[in-house]
Amino acid sequence: MADSSRGYVRDRRGCRHWGPHGAAGLLLRQDSRFLLQRRSWRIHHGRSWSIPGGALEAGESPRDGARREFEEELGVVPALRHVRTFVDDHGGWAYHTLVMDVTEPFSPRRGDGEGAAYRWCTPAEIDSLRLHPGFAATWPQLLTDLEAA
Template sequence: ATRFPGLHNWLVGGAVAAGESYAAGAARELAEELGVRARPVPLFTFFCDGAISPYWLALHEARTDGPLRPDPGEMAEIRWCTAAEIDALITAGRFVPDGAEAWERVRKGGHLPGA
């Protein structure tokens, strides 16, 4: 919430720890940020331009029936959006740059999570 105030993102995540796998890092971040225990499934990895610096970004998908318990220190608000709503937020410049880049790759590659 403090790094990109007022901008939206569709991604939940963070950096992997030394020696931690992408899947383990994704599961840990999902639990920390949304209070969800799930087994993330890898979608794809790419070299992201990054708003702060370039880095490898590994996208995963996780499904849960449990409630979401967002950490208020990590995000100001959560809400469900359609793909069209996300596209509109990106076009309006109201999206975190890294999330916008990942979304474009997902849409172009036919990897839309949940599909």
């Protein structure tokens, strides 16, 4: 059976995105730091920092897709508590950022090679990194929403 989660699509605004069913990722928070991953040079927007995530499979929920992608990229998903889901809707295509608090000690590991490195960052450190354009566009609102909660 063909993998229907692969391929680029265009949203109603004409922007190009990977994954015809949308995409999702986990933004893990531990204390006041967030886990980011530096993308491999060989993938779309390589060498930028973002969250572990990727294309949703047909019929897959954003939560299940984000957990699957995290496990592929950084190993076993730790015990988590859902904080909120931020949906960046582009009109016909959306990226779901699931913000989760880590509830047990956790050390990520490198997985499938999509990520070149990972790092726990404060919000100030995140602001100084070269971010994936999609994450860079949503990070300020995401942080504002988290600080208001």
